[in-house]
Amino acid sequence: MVDLVQNTIDGLMIGSSYGLLALGFTLIFGVMRRLNLSYGPSVMIGGYLGTVVYLQFGAGPLTVAAAVVVGAAVAGIYVERLCFAPMKAGAAIASMVSSFAIWMQLEQAAILVLPRHTYAFPPLATGAPIELGPFAIRVDHLVMLGSALGLAAAVQLVLYRTRFGLALRAIIGNPVAAHLVGVDVRMVMPLAFAGASAIGGVAGFLVLAVDQQITPMFGMWATLKGLIAMMIGGLGSVPGAVLGGLLLGVIEAQSQWYFGPQIRDLVAYFVLFAFLAIRPRGLVGSMSEASTQKA
């Protein structure tokens, strides 16, 4: 019982970073109606920029965090300009395949700059875990959960309380109608892309700081976790993305504890499959089935 609760706590903490990854992913999907496979690799590029800043200048965590976020946002805009802006409406496959090509390109770029397989990444918060009776909470996990929930709340506020958020939701709801009410879609789209990638950058920084290392595989990892959490939570929903991430984190923590790390990933894919088969809308899918099918 103690194990079960402790695993749940750990799972929620890690899962909050999955939630952030899913949040960036879902915003890009909602606005573009396209799957951006280069989403994780953009975050990875941010991570590498942070690593360079750390290794070269011995920068502190906040500076490294800023570098990761800026790097991810810039890489995101690069992906948008190359894979999404030039593609004709309806060319979903072309966008997806080219985002795959850019994924490979970004990975190669990272390897060129930092050719070793693994590099150190600065820790977020050191110090003894907080003891709560029989349970222990790592300080960096707590920071992760706090930043993730705070950022998700901020995104929700921007979406529902600002003019920019209204524009985004209009594009998500119906791109032609968004044009017709006077939203400057060509301006808003790259901004949304950059913002979503920056959110991924925050998640990436938090995860890397907890792991204290980075490899070029981080891009694929981030795309996979974000994608699974997004699909579990439901496409196009902010609370869904966060819930999907938290649920994925808990499922992973439990299955790792009881069945070991290999089985953990199998379980995660199985849960994704189960959701796709039984409840394709996800936990709180705000997008109707019709609009997911259209996309």
Added chain:
Amino acid sequence: MFEVSDIVAAYGKIEALKGVSLKVESGRITCLLGPNGAGKTTLMMTIAGILQPRRGSIRLEGAELAGLSPARIVSRGVALVPENRLVFPEMSVRENLLAGAYQRRDRAGIDSDIERMYARFPRLKERRDQMAGTLSGGEQQMLAVARALMSRPRLLLMDEPSLGLAPLIVAEIFDIIAELNRDGTTIFLVEQNAHMALKVAHQFFLMEQGRITFSGTPGQLAEDEVIQRAYLGTRRAVG
């Protein structure tokens, strides 16, 4: 005055508009009739800037609109109520109206216009916090009209506002069109329902296969003949 001259627009190689010219008098209701596939929606989308014309000019009070972005066209005073309404399904009625005023910055004016819309469309007021996607077809049409009016257009374009609606609702929509026009809005309307359209319109155009084939005032041509042409096209009607 609103004037379209020699507009050519195409989807890839297929020319849907083959040199369309027409005039819409200020303060009037002008109606565009024509069979399915004539290019009516294409013309509306081109005027709104969603499609870029290959050639030709579109002028509102002398100012060129062709080539501008849809957002600029809205801020110049043209609003389109699109075919199939295209409300934002996951926004509330109120948020849809706010989105309609996206180009405006006068907070107080926007709020008072929302109240005016509620007064004109009482059913929207009742459902102000309901998601637009859950409204009935007629209510969605009212919302689409109100949303377009929120930009305070000088020219209101409407693409088949009666599409798929019950006769009673259609009558209500046409009452609203007449009322808006009495309040001074210039209206350019696409309709399949020639009978209703000819009752409210001051002027009408017939479009067939991407060209204007007739223009006149209601009464100038017998309604049967207009309907015949509007639904079936001249060629088949003659041949």
